Amino acid sequence: MPNPRPDARGPRIGVFVCHCGKNIAGTVEVERVVEALARHPGVVYAARHEYMCSDPGQDLIKRAIKDHRLTGVVVAACSPTMHETTFRNAAEEAGLNPYLLEIANIREGCSWVHEGPETTDKAIRIARAAVEKVKGNHPLAPTEVGHADKCLVIGGGVSGIQAALDVANAGYEVVLVERSPSIGGRMAQLSETFPTLDCSQCILTPKMVEAARHPKIRLLTYAEVESVSGYLGNYHVVIRKKPTYVDPDKCNLCGDCAKVCPVRVPDEFNRGLSPRAAIYVPFPQAVPSSYTLDEEHCLGLNPLRCGECAKVCTVGAINYDMREERIEEDVAAIVVATGYDLYGKERMTEYGAGTVPDVIDALEFERLLSAGGPTRGEVRRPSDGKVPKEVVFIQCSGSRDPELHKPYCSKICCMYTAKHALLYRHSVHDGTAYIFYIDIRAGGKEYEEFVVRAMEDERILYLRGKVAKVYRDGDKVIVWGVDTLTGKRIEVAADLVVLAQAMVPSVGTEELARKLHIACGGEGFLKEAHPKLRPLEALTAGIFLAGAAHGPKDIPEAVAQGSGAAAKAIAILSSPTLTHSPEVAEVDEDLCSGCAVCVPQCPYGAISPGEVAHVNELLCEGCGTCVAACPSGAMRMRNQTDDQVKRMIRVALGEPVEVGRG
Amino acid sequence: MxxxxxxxxxxxxxxxxxxxxxxxxxxxxxxxxxxxxxxxxxxxxxxxxxxxxxxxxxxxxxxxxxxxxxxxxxxxxxxxxxxxxxxxxxxxxxxxxxxxxxxxxxxxxxxxxxxxxxxxxxxxxxxxxxxxxxxxxxxxxxxxxxxxxxxxxxxxxxxxxxxxxxxxxxxxxxGDLPDPGHVFAQEQALCKECPRTREDRKLTKVLRPHEALPDPQECLLDQGMICMGPVTRGGCGAACPKAGMPCTGCVGPTPEAGDPALAMIAALGSLVRAGDEGPAAFAAEDRVLDTLVDPLGTFYKYSLPVYVRARRAA
CATH class of the missing domain: 3.40.50.700 (NADH:ubiquinone oxidoreductase-like, 20kDa subunit)
Structure with missing residues (x-):
């Protein structure tokens, strides 16, 4: 409806109120909002539509912009995160600068959370406030910028490998950084995978080899990201590559060096179940295929002190003078796939973990099951090497326990425990496997069938209940529990106890997140931009998440996420230029005194100090922290000035609007 | 004339x-x-x-x-x-x-x-x-x-x-007079004129001038002295900070700073750092700010009648 008293010289604002079916119209009297806004100073046109985001709804806006020569538009509808882009594009098509359109959120912020007559009143206030904001808006143009032509993938587990391969196969260069001496990650440690019982290494190693040989992939193992600066499209990364003291091009994996090495330390890859030398290869199929000299445990990298390995290396691969390398790369996008660790079993004092040698965690059991593991695939317990005849598996060990441990479900333990028990029964035919569980969560393709097979065909004893206590008695491990289905107390004199430990983000995830200026959730897993609609993106543009660093997930999910993150990175790499929102902070250089109070406030490192502060528009995400901090009012947010905010507050509080301004 | x-x-x-x-x-x-x-x-x-x-x-x-x-x-x-x-x-x-x-x-x-x-x-x-x-x-x-x-x-x-x-x-x-309303001082804060260096912008403690001999080079605010410089007009040549005393704001707030106390509270609230990140730090930061003696007298030393109008009946 047209305003009965339009102002010929002032702003000409159009207001468009959406019913959103019943989402808004169910609690808000849309007609009343339209009537109220049509009378608001500066508004020349107000209308409503059942679904403003529909084509006819957008056409209504476009027509009104032209017919009523609108200088600003307010769409009173859902959250701007939903349809701001839709409506701004529509405005642009009709010839109005898109930054002269604002969303009044009367759904999430109003109709969904209220009922009764005040709901309409609040919707009117929200819409009026948005009109006052639009009056102060200026037309803006997005900032355009070129970008680097590489992608950085952090983490060489299956998710990171997949991301690297997908980006590389699309024709773009990838820098793949892995902290340990070999890529492969957790998947390389697994024996078989559920529900198909594929040999984990057999399906992983082809990808590892492909990644190593790919001409577009620069593989940096034994390396860590030291610092990251820059912004979407133009990240500058400094990588520190530790010296391996072995030339991978010369090393032929003969293993003579490890045989003569006098040092023995627990082998990390085998979870400490076997020793390794100071010069070692984590596993036979390691990529790159080379030994690594572990500086920390080597007797001193000094030929006068030891030097045995160099003496026996017939190809001369060992070089004690190798130095740490500092590598700098410019990349357009970053995929973070730093994976998970198991929650430390020694924290499970109630289960005797850490003190009873035959209480082990799930990854240790994977190593015991592995043909390449410390027992060559025979299930033998750590304490005395005997084949265990009674094995108790405890699910949710550290998971779903908000009082003492982690509150969340680690998602994959139900499945791998079923696999463990099943593989154990394949290995020890006369053995008995018990599984203590809270629920069985087997959501996934052919997952439920797999668990049923374990229960029925392999006669694994599933006991619903929590274990109260585990302790050592002679060479037995006594497990006390309750079967909550029968209400009976259960005591098992087991030979081995396997804890399905909770998954936690790998060590250093938080530190890396700080370097990348991305967020971690409460449990330390990397946080996505939107839990449903932007699950692969970090809140910082150009950084993507893949694999278990983002939360507990199984292999197919980690791989899918790796591919998804790669697709996101490719979208950046394949764009000729990138645009950045112009709705950022800017400094009024006539007012800035260079006091630099703003500089440390910026979460994006976008402000540099000087005679006057300088905002890097491409780094600025428009959060406004600096504006609030600025003592002299010199820092302003474009199209979100203090004056605009004050006018919005006044009108929202029901104060009369000053006419003739804007 | x-x-x-x-x-x-x-x-x-x-x-x-x-x-x-x-x-x-x-x-x-x-x-x-x-x-x-x-x-x-x-x-x-x-x-x-x-x-x-x-x-x-x-x-x-x-x-x-x-x-x-x-x-x-x-x-x-x-x-x-x-x-x-x-x-x-x-x-x-x-x-x-x-x-x-x-x-x-x-x-x-x-x-x-x-x-x-x-x-x-x-x-x-x-x-x-x-x-x-x-x-x-x-x-x-x-x-x-x-x-x-x-x-x-x-x-x-x-x-x-x-x-x-x-x-x-x-x-x-x-006879060359500026527009009416002009204040004969700078529009920029006096940090512009202050020779002190601003390296590590954070406030970890609050000190009164008599409690410490400040470093001659470093920003007084970074040393814990509540210097009103960032919200105060320049023009004095940062006379007090140059002499090792925090600015008390006598020239008045810069035109865009508005209420000097609010502007200063926003700045101090931004600069204060204590403990590790997270909610525990907030309490620790509050404790640092709570040690500020006489906030009204510090922030409104010269301007109370303009920014705080009488509310008390008698």
Missing amino acids: RGKPKLAVYWTGGCGGCDVSFLELGPALLDVLSQVEIVFWPALVDTKRADLEELPPRSITATLVNGTLRTEENVEMVRLLREKSQLVVAFGACAHLGGVPGLANLASREEILRTVTGNGFRLAPPPGGDAEDSPPELLGAARPLADEVAVDYTVPGCPPMPSLIGPFFEALLS
Whole structure:
């Protein structure tokens, strides 16, 4: 409806109120909002539509912009995160600068959370406030910028490998950084995978080899990201590559060096179940295929002190003078796939973990099951090497326990425990496997069938209940529990106890997140931009998440996420230029005194100090922290000035609007 | 303009420092005095209210008023001066923002009288005098000059520094006057003029000036001293920070800073750091800020009457 008293010289604002079916119209009297806004100073046109985001709804806006020569538009509808882009594009098509359109959120912020007559009143206030904001808006143009032509993938587990391969196969260069001496990650440690019982290494190693040989992939193992600066499209990364003291091009994996090495330390890859030398290869199929000299445990990298390995290396691969390398790369996008660790079993004092040698965690059991593991695939317990005849598996060990441990479900333990028990029964035919569980969560393709097979065909004893206590008695491990289905107390004199430990983000995830200026959730897993609609993106543009660093997930999910993150990175790499929102902070250089109070406030490192502060528009995400901090009012947010905010507050509080301004 | 410009200088509720501040102009003061005719200046020449009343309206070129408005007599005098003057200049922090005497607004008029005169004491005429000779009535609150009369220009500071007085006289004597409302100081904060270095912007403790000898190079705020520099107009040449004392804000807030306390609270709240990140840090940061003694007196040392209007009934 047209305003009965339009102002010929002032702003000409159009207001468009959406019913959103019943989402808004169910609690808000849309007609009343339209009537109220049509009378608001500066508004020349107000209308409503059942679904403003529909084509006819957008056409209504476009027509009104032209017919009523609108200088600003307010769409009173859902959250701007939903349809701001839709409506701004529509405005642009009709010839109005898109930054002269604002969303009044009367759904999430109003109709969904209220009922009764005040709901309409609040919707009117929200819409009026948005009109006052639009009056102060200026037309803006997005900032355009070129970008680097590489992608950085952090983490060489299956998710990171997949991301690297997908980006590389699309024709773009990838820098793949892995902290340990070999890529492969957790998947390389697994024996078989559920529900198909594929040999984990057999399906992983082809990808590892492909990644190593790919001409577009620069593989940096034994390396860590030291610092990251820059912004979407133009990240500058400094990588520190530790010296391996072995030339991978010369090393032929003969293993003579490890045989003569006098040092023995627990082998990390085998979870400490076997020793390794100071010069070692984590596993036979390691990529790159080379030994690594572990500086920390080597007797001193000094030929006068030891030097045995160099003496026996017939190809001369060992070089004690190798130095740490500092590598700098410019990349357009970053995929973070730093994976998970198991929650430390020694924290499970109630289960005797850490003190009873035959209480082990799930990854240790994977190593015991592995043909390449410390027992060559025979299930033998750590304490005395005997084949265990009674094995108790405890699910949710550290998971779903908000009082003492982690509150969340680690998602994959139900499945791998079923696999463990099943593989154990394949290995020890006369053995008995018990599984203590809270629920069985087997959501996934052919997952439920797999668990049923374990229960029925392999006669694994599933006991619903929590274990109260585990302790050592002679060479037995006594497990006390309750079967909550029968209400009976259960005591098992087991030979081995396997804890399905909770998954936690790998060590250093938080530190890396700080370097990348991305967020971690409460449990330390990397946080996505939107839990449903932007699950692969970090809140910082150009950084993507893949694999278990983002939360507990199984292999197919980690791989899918790796591919998804790669697709996101490719979208950046394949764009000729990138645009950045112009709705950022800017400094009024006539007012800035260079006091630099703003500089440390910026979460994006976008402000540099000087005679006057300088905002890097491409780094600025428009959060406004600096504006609030600025003592002299010199820092302003474009199209979100203090004056605009004050006018919005006044009108929202029901104060009369000053006419003739804007 | 015929003849020399006529100048008046008057004091209301002030300390007299503003009158003395002219001397700091040094030899330049002689130039100024030779170019003006002083028609009224109780601190300098023997002129009485009656002399002033006889002057024709708008006959004084410029009147410089220093001091806060505290008594009814102050108000009468500034109204009279306004009537007789072409330009009225708020000279010094008291006339500009209420000044240090404005901190008395934290107490009611009655509380002040009770404190000063004791219970039951009545202000009486001097012995043998008339009731008319009794001291003028105290106003309900101290007020800045602009509360009572239109102010054309402001020369801020406590007292105004020669670097601010000089440009005012230059403008007055050359006739090249800025737009009305101009404040003879910078629009940028005095950090602009401060030579101290700002390396690690954070506030981890709050120190009062007597509690530490500050590092001569580093920003005082980064050392824990609550320096009002970031919210205060420059123009003084950062005189106090250069001498190792935090700025107390006498020149008044920058035009966009608004309420200096709110601006300073936002800045301190941003700068404070204590403990590790997370909610535990918030409590630790609160504890750091809680150690700030006399926040009102720190943030509003010269400006309380402008930014905090009396809310108490009596």
